[in-house]
Amino acid sequence: xxxxxxxxxxxxxxxxxxxxxxxxxxxxxxxxxxxxxxxxxxxxxxxxxxxxxxxxxxxxxxxxxxxxxxxxxxxxxxxxxxxxxxxxxxxxxxxxxxxxxxxxxxxxxxxxxxxxxxxxxxxxxxxxxxxxxxxxxxxxxxxxxxxxxxxxxxxxxxxxxxxxxxxxxxxxxxxxxxxxxxxxxxxxxxxxxxxxxxxxxxxxxxxxxxxxxxxxxxxxxxxxxxxxxxxxxxxxxxxxxxxxxxxxxxxxxxxxxxxxxxxxxxxxxxxxxxxxxxxxxxxxxxxxxxxxxxxxxxxxxxxxxxxxxxxxxxxxxxxxxxxxxxxxxxxxxxxxxxxxxxx
Amino acid sequence: xxxxxxxxxxxxxxxxxxxxxxxxxxxxxxxxxxxxxxxxxxxxxxxxxxxxxxxxxxxxxxxxxxxxxxxxxxxxxxxxxxxxxxxxxxxxxxxxxxxxxxxxxxxxxxxxxxxxxxxxxxxxxxxxxxxxxxxxxxxxxxxxxxxxxxxxxxxxxxxxxxxxxxxxxxxxxxxxxxxxxxxxxxxxxxxxxxxxxxxxxxxxxxxxxxxxxxxxxxxxxxxxxxxxxxxxxxxxxxxxxxxxxxxxxxxxxxxxxxxxxxxxxxxxxxxxxxxxxxxxxxxxxxxxxxxxxxxxxxxxxxxxxxxxxxxxxxxxxxxxxxxxxxxxxxxxxxxxxxxxxxxxxxxxxxxxxxxxxxxxxxxxxxxxxxxxxxxxxxxxxxxxxxxxxxxxxxxxxxxxxxxxxxxxxxxxxxxxxxxxxxxxxxxxxxxxxxxxxxxxxxxxxxxxxxxxxxxxxxxxxxxxxxxxxxxxxxxxxxxxxxxxxxxxxxxxxxxxxxxxxx
Numbered sequence: 154x155x156x157x158x159x160x161x162x163x164x165x166x167x168x169x170x171x172x173x174x175x176x177x178x179x180x181x182x183x184x185x186x187x188x189x190x191x192x193x194x195x196x197x198x199x200x201x202x203x204x205x206x207x208x209x210x211x212x213x214x215x216x217x218x219x220x221x222x223x224x225x226x227x228x229x230x231x232x233x234x235x236x237x238x239x240x241x242x243x244x245x246x247x248x249x250x251x252x253x254x255x256x257x258x259x260x261x262x263x264x265x266x267x268x269x270x271x272x273x274x275x276x277x278x279x280x281x282x283x284x285x286x287x288x289x290x291x292x293x294x295x296x297x298x299x300x301x302x303x304x305x306x307x308x309x310x311x312x313x314x315x316x317x318x319x320x321x322x323x324x325x326x327x328x329x330x331x332x333x334x335x336x337x338x339x340x341x342x343x344x345x346x347x348x349x350x351x352x353x354x355x356x357x358x359x360x361x362x363x364x365x366x367x368x369x370x371x372x373x374x375x376x377x378x379x380x381x382x383x384x385x386x387x388x389x390x391x392x393x394x395x396x397x398x399x400x401x402x403x404x405x406x407x408x409x410x411x412x413x414x415x416x417x418x419x420x421x422x423x424x425x426x427x428x429x430x431x432x433x434x435x436x437x438x439x440x441x442x443x444x445x446x447x448x449x450x451x452x453x454x455x456x457x458x459x460x461x462x463x464x465x466x467x468x469x470x471x472x473x474x475x476x477x478x479x480x481x482x483x484x485x486x487x488x489x490x491x492x493x494x495x496x
Numbered sequence: 497x498x499x500x501x502x503x504x505x506x507x508x509x510x511x512x513x514x515x516x517x518x519x520x521x522x523x524x525x526x527x528x529x530x531x532x533x534x535x536x537x538x539x540x541x542x543x544x545x546x547x548x549x550x551x552x553x554x555x556x557x558x559x560x561x562x563x564x565x566x567x568x569x570x571x572x573x574x575x576x577x578x579x580x581x582x583x584x585x586x587x588x589x590x591x592x593x594x595x596x597x598x599x600x601x602x603x604x605x606x607x608x609x610x611x612x613x614x615x616x617x618x619x620x621x622x623x624x625x626x627x628x629x630x631x632x633x634x635x636x637x638x639x640x641x642x643x644x645x646x647x648x649x650x651x652x653x654x655x656x657x658x659x660x661x662x663x664x665x666x667x668x669x670x671x672x673x674x675x676x677x678x679x680x681x682x683x684x685x686x687x688x689x690x691x692x693x694x695x696x697x698x699x700x701x702x703x704x705x706x707x708x709x710x711x712x713x714x715x716x717x718x719x720x721x722x723x724x725x726x727x728x729x730x731x732x733x734x735x736x737x738x739x740x741x742x743x744x745x746x747x748x749x750x751x752x753x754x755x756x757x758x759x760x761x762x763x764x765x766x767x768x769x770x771x772x773x774x775x776x777x778x779x780x781x782x783x784x785x786x787x788x789x790x791x792x793x794x795x796x797x798x799x800x801x802x803x804x805x806x807x808x809x810x811x812x813x814x815x816x817x818x819x820x821x822x823x824x825x826x827x828x829x830x831x832x833x834x835x836x837x838x839x840x841x842x843x844x845x846x847x848x849x850x851x852x853x854x855x856x857x858x859x860x861x862x863x864x865x866x867x868x869x870x871x872x873x874x875x876x877x878x879x880x881x882x883x884x885x886x887x888x889x890x891x892x893x894x895x896x897x898x899x900x901x902x903x904x905x906x907x908x909x910x911x912x913x914x915x916x917x918x919x920x921x922x923x924x925x926x927x928x929x930x931x932x933x934x935x936x937x938x939x940x941x942x943x944x945x946x947x948x949x950x951x952x953x954x955x956x957x958x959x960x961x962x963x964x965x966x967x968x969x970x971x972x973x974x975x976x977x978x979x980x981x982x983x984x985x986x987x988x989x990x991x992x993x994x995x996x997x998x
Contacts, residue, residue, distance in 0.1 A: 364857070364860045364863070371857060374844060375839075375842070378841065378842065380802075380822075380824065381800075381824075382826070383826075
């Protein structure tokens with residue numbers, strides 16, 4: 154019991170060592186010097202203010218999508234729908250901009266953000282209703298809803314919302330300044346990061362210290378006992394799914410407004426799935442997800458930079474990211490096995 | 497008496513800090529029934545599992561036919577003629593009786609359609625033990641008593657010379673028990689050695705030749721069965737001359753019932769109850785007897801308002817408490833000690849403090865005081881003797897008996913109008929059992945209607961004011977304690993006739 158934190162740190166170090174080993178093997182295989190390349194990546198990720206801000210930009214949607222996975226996980230639900238909720242949130246949030254592009258900022262910006270969150274909540278809530286009322290597996294339904302949301306966005310940007318001025322490029326109009334999420338300190342880091350950090354903190358307190366969080370733990374541990382003492386699995390399923398979806402939808406509209414400036418297909422580069430992996434690496438823990446999301450954000454940002462400056466294909470970053478996840482899961486898997494053996 | 501077939505000498509076995517067997521000597525002789533007596537946790541099963549090769553002893557030796565043996569696995573023990581029938585059966589429920597027997601039969605043909613004679617051979621013992629049992633039936637349809645006979649046939653098929661039976665009568669009706677005694681006598685007459693692990697004195701009186709009593713991992717008495725009275729055996733098992741006598745509270749049968757169960761039907765996990773009616777008055781202890789699996793679980797869940805009632809109604813103090821949907825909650829004035837507490841009563845991953853606070857989980861403050869929960873848990877844990885007394889431990893870390901005490905601490909620490917207790921003393925030793933009975937009777941004395949589901953006919957006859965027998969999901973009969981007899985209840989339990997004596 155007492156040496157558990159120490160053990161966790163040891164396994165963390167083991168995971169990092171494993172990652173460095175696997176990454177080196179991979180870099181050698183593509184003919185790059187492993188140590189210098191990895192060091193360069195570190196510099197590109199967090200070496201100066203600009204790199205750090207770009208890493209935080211990448212980390213923002215990932216963190217929000219991770220929170221959208223962790224909250225349902227506290228009730229024992231496994232959702233993989235971050236991507237679809239992100240897309241659907243972006244779609245609904247954009248609707249107000251497309252229809253009232255000349256609206257004043259005090260009305261347009263909040264309406265856009267709220268509708269974005271609402272869109273994500275509805276998309277995730279759909280899976281929640283299916284689970285609560287008809288016991289449809291939420292993992293499957295959220296997975297399938299991902300495809301639908303992505304295609305709905307394509308339908309909009311190739312069709313009714315396509316801006317004729319784009320010369321055929323499938324995207325909406327450029328968002329006016331009144332519909333642009335404010336950024337921080339002149340960087341591309343935007344309000345979404347602040348919201349994500351506050352949400353992580355509030356959710357952590359809510360599930361760890363409140364009666365509601367206790368109820369979630371009871372329902373997740375033994376649904377029958379939860380019902381027996383008057384807790385409602387169905388109602389809580391809807392709540393956690395909708396809240397989680399709102400965060401992912403918010404990520405979608407922020408990414409559209411602050412980073413891309415217009416709704417277009419290929420809005421997300423797998424932020425939803427990456428968020429899912431971050432959630433699992435964090436052990437479904439809101440606060441632990443924050444540094445992990447930032448680290449992964451850094452890896453993605455560095456990958457983009459490497460492609461530009463070191464002529465390493467951008468897919469390498471994705472491969473390295475995969476190696477990092479595998480190493481971390483292997484380390485935590487080993488830790489779990491030891492615990493079982495000693496338990 | 498014949499010479500020793502198996503001799504265990506100085507056997508010791510530790511589990512962590514717990515000594516399960518401490519320097520135990522034991523002889524098993526051919527043509528003899530050895531009753532291995534003792535309380536739960538006395539080390540009887542552990543000792544036999546050492547002999548069976550399931551555990552490895554830390555010290556001591558085992559000789560069979562005067563040859564030293566050291567079994568690494570049950571497979572080796574079986575090859576030397578040691579067979580064991582466990583409390584938890586090792587049959588595959590989805591397979592038929594025949595398939596289960598063939599799976600363990602050393603000489604089984606590789607295709608069932610071939611080797612007819614060997615298939616017949618695999619059924620030889622079963623035909624003797626249970627001539628009416630159809631070998632094509634899937635095991636999941638069998639009653640517990642029938643499963644036990646299949647398990648026994650499986651062991652005998654391996655040419656076991658020593659057959660170890662672990663508490664075999666705990667799941668049988670009185671008639672099935674008598675039958676089992678008969679089989680045991682005939683096996684012994686053929687020269688087999690039987691080890692009968694039990695804590696029931698009735699088993700000893702019925703068929704034991706020799707007795708070994710264990711307590712706290714040691715042998716405390718060994719004698720011929722004829723040399724000991726039941727009183728001597730109890731004090732050897734419990735370690736005290738006399739247990740404090742407990743009595744159920746006085747109850748005036750003229751009291752107006754507060755719990756009315758009227759024509760209730762329900763189904764839970766495939767088990768059905770139909771048209772169940774009875775009434776229980778405040779202060780009355782209403783016992784429900786029956787072989788397990790006859791609808792007790794469905795009845796308890798329906799009474800607790802957890803399982804939907806498909807017909808009829810359950811009224812407590814003039815208010816219907818019957819549930820009509822699957823997510824029913826338990827009413828505040830009902831206490832429920834369900835069977836299989838790990839599945840039905842606790843959240844295994846959460847700590848004891850939270851598990852003890854579960855009934856109040858909706859009334860806790862928005863930010864529950866962890867310290868207040870732990871303090872309350874400390875008091876309950878001390879009062880009900882839950883071990884180890886650490887509120888921060890997850891419920892999954894408790895043994896079965898202590899889990900039972902934990903649930904009883906949660907449900908029976910306050911007085912309720914209706915108390916439903918299913919097998920509340922499962923896994924508890926004599927002293928803990930008495931403590932549970934005392935708690936249960938206090939509830940009745942304070943005016944609760946107590947519905948007590950049990951398999952222990954002797955305890956029901958000793959303490960319940962009335963006894964109902966459930967068979968095949970229906971009430972086979974209800975009788976006042978004064979008018980009840982073991983024979984009558986035994987016939988009802990076996991479904992042989994139905995009656996309404998009271």
